[in-house]
Amino acid sequence: MRVGIAGITGRLGRLCAEEVEAQGLVLAGGVARTPDPKNHITDNAAILAASCDVVIDVSRADIVAHHAEVFARSACPWVLGTTGLDDTAQSAVLEASRSIPVLQAANFAPGLNVLLDLVRQLGVILPENEYDAEIVETHHRQKVDAPSGTALAIGAALAEGRGVSLADVGRIDRQGRREDGVIGFASLRSGQVVGEHTLTLTSDTEQITISHRAFDRRVFAQGAVKAAKWLPGQEPGLYGMADVFSR
Numbered sequence: 001m002r003v004g005i006a007g008i009t010g011r012l013g014r015l016c017a018e019e020v021e022a023q024g025l026v027l028a029g030g031v032a033r034t035p036d037p038k039n040h041i042t043d044n045a046a047i048l049a050a051s052c053d054v055v056i057d058v059s060r061a062d063i064v065a066h067h068a069e070v071f072a073r074s075a076c077p078w079v080l081g082t083t084g085l086d087d088t089a090q091s092a093v094l095e096a097s098r099s100i101p102v103l104q105a106a107n108f109a110p111g112l113n114v115l116l117d118l119v120r121q122l123g124v125i126l127p128e129n130e131y132d133a134e135i136v137e138t139h140h141r142q143k144v145d146a147p148s149g150t151a152l153a154i155g156a157a158l159a160e161g162r163g164v165s166l167a168d169v170g171r172i173d174r175q176g177r178r179e180d181g182v183i184g185f186a187s188l189r190s191g192q193v194v195g196e197h198t199l200t201l202t203s204d205t206e207q208i209t210i211s212h213r214a215f216d217r218r219v220f221a222q223g224a225v226k227a228a229k230w231l232p233g234q235e236p237g238l239y240g241m242a243d244v245f246s247r
């Protein structure tokens, strides 16, 4: 299987390239802003798509809508790990998933994806007017989006369990006293922290804390390659890591 990587020169893209080869797959090349033909790196996503069976995309949010069009036109299965998408980019992802298989995951780590299930259950069981939900994430100083995609996914899982929409109850910019049912977010940026997420649910009498800490970025690269092996051959549609880990 030939795997291409959009964002191949980045912190995660480089590790995905290593992992593709470590797992005996063929590294078809990658996309970055500066072409490097000797290393099969292009700035043209269509060229990459034409030469591979699946693309892992860990690039930048502002290029995702373009990638959606290109990979759909090229009929190239797309594993999308890039975070920080605006509504336009997210709509483009949905549109692409009508014609190609797309696997979108803010976090490729297995443990984090188990945590999302647990969070959903906590949302079902613990009443939102009794348990205040706060999500705190910490990442390295180079990270450009906030809150992290994973923090938003944790918030969405809790909201789903509570039977509400995160768009209605999520609060990033805070002012005034806390309302019942709010899911709050806080982002810290420090040094080279790989990625830490903590959800606290606090009532007047107890507190539950559930945390995930990635301390080696390779956990994401391994998950991304696992997804890339699984995706080709699937029907067009939008998939998540739960589909990969459950089969």
Ligand SMILES: NC(=O)C1=CN([C@@H]2O[C@H](COP(=O)(O)OP(=O)(O)OC[C@H]3O[C@@H](n4cnc5c(N)ncnc54)[C@H](OP(=O)(O)O)[C@@H]3O)[C@@H](O)[C@H]2O)C=CC1
Residues within 6 Å of the ligand: 006, 007, 008, 009, 010, 011, 012, 013, 031, 032, 033, 034, 058, 059, 060, 061, 062, 063, 080, 081, 082, 083, 084, 105, 106, 107, 108, 109, 149, 220
């Ligand atoms: N799903 C998951 O498990 C994880 C997701 N991520 C997400 O992956 C993304 C990348 O993270 P990280 O590797 O740290 O970021 P980096 O900034 O280190 O890498 C970004 C990559 O994207 C490329 N790129 C940037 N802009 C463009 C553009 N306009 N056209 C083509 N290529 C472009 C860069 O190329 P160049 O070198 O030429 O600038 C580089 O290869 C982020 O959105 C991050 O949140 C990160 C970790 C885990």
Ligand SMILES: O=C(O)C1=N[C@H](C(=O)O)C[C@H](O)C1
Residues within 6 Å of the ligand: 083, 106, 107, 139, 143, 147, 148, 149, 150, 151, 194, 195, 196
């Ligand atoms: O940018 C990162 O580094 C990470 N981004 C993802 C996110 O936004 O959730 C996943 C992980 O936390 C690392």
